[in-house]
Amino acid sequence: DIQMTQSPSSLSASVGDRVTITCQASQDISNYLNWYQQKPGKAPKLLIYDASNLETGVPSRFSGSGSGTDFTFTISSLQPEDIATYYCQQYDNLPRTFGQGTKVEIK
Amino acid sequence: QVQLQESGPGLVKPSETLSLTCTVSGGSISSYYWSWIRQPAGKGLEWIGRIYTSGSTNYNPSLKSRVTMSVDTSKNQFSLKLSSVTAADTAVYYCARDLIAAAGLDAFDIWGQGTMVTVSS
Numbered sequence: 297d298i299q300m301t302q303s304p305s306s307l308s309a310s311v312g313d314r315v316t317i318t319c320q321a322s323q324d325i326s327n328y329l330n331w332y333q334q335k336p337g338k339a340p341k342l343l344i345y346d347a348s349n350l351e352t353g354v355p356s357r358f359s360g361s362g363s364g365t366d367f368t369f370t371i372s373s374l375q376p377e378d379i380a381t382y383y384c385q386q387y388d389n390l391p392r393t394f395g396q397g398t399k400v401e402i403k
Numbered sequence: 404q405v406q407l408q409e410s411g412p413g414l415v416k417p418s419e420t421l422s423l424t425c426t427v428s429g430g431s432i433s434s435y436y437w438s439w440i441r442q443p444a445g446k447g448l449e450w451i452g453r454i455y456t457s458g459s460t461n462y463n464p465s466l467k468s469r470v471t472m473s474v475d476t477s478k479n480q481f482s483l484k485l486s487s488v489t490a491a492d493t494a495v496y497y498c499a500r501d502l503i504a505a506a507g508l509d510a511f512d513i514w515g516q517g518t519m520v521t522v523s524s
Contacts, residue, residue, distance in 0.1 A: 328509070340497075
């Protein structure tokens with residue numbers, strides 16, 4: 297299985313801050329990476345697919361980059377409604393695997 | 404607007420079989436992959452497996468010996484059976500559409516709200 301490692305596991309930032317989460321794959325997955333947002337008690341929501349493509353309707357403050365084994369997810373200006381846990385997920389191989397998640401909180 | 408809804412018992416006894424159904428509304432189940440994903444309380448997401456509307460399946464090797472998925476296109480439903488459950492199978496179970504496009508896109512773009520399943524005697 298491809299292991300996905302996210303860092304940090306949690307972070308606390310102020311409204312308006314730039315937030316960056318990294319995701320590292322245990323092997324080259326090209327750009328076959330998605331990012332999801334999960335708010336408490338809710339199902340995950342697709343934000344970014346193919347490493348850098350914004351899903352329709354997702355605010356432009358969210359972005360993703362990277363290829364190969366190293367990927368970055370960024371919130372350019374943190375908003376109160378962005379409080380959630382964020383997961384990366386690879387689709388290069390079966391089984392599909394997720395990172396362990398990064399919990400984002402407001403300072 | 405396609406929506407997914409999981410249904411099934413919220414409590415299953417150890418060693419028995421967990422059975423869940425996902426009903427697809429607002430669109431056709433045909434020509435898509437449909438996945439099951441679970442999340443133990445306070446933990447991350449685990450992909451259980453997927454089924455295509457032809458009935459073709461892919462299962463997570465970690466669960467493969469215990470998982471069976473099926474699809475009923477006439478009812479716009481697909482189902483999960485997980486046998487010989489233990490407390491470790493206690494989790495929120497989600498069904499999701501696995502959108503695969505020719506350009507390489509493959510993502511879980513639509514999710515059900517999730518259903519909590521507890522394994523306990």
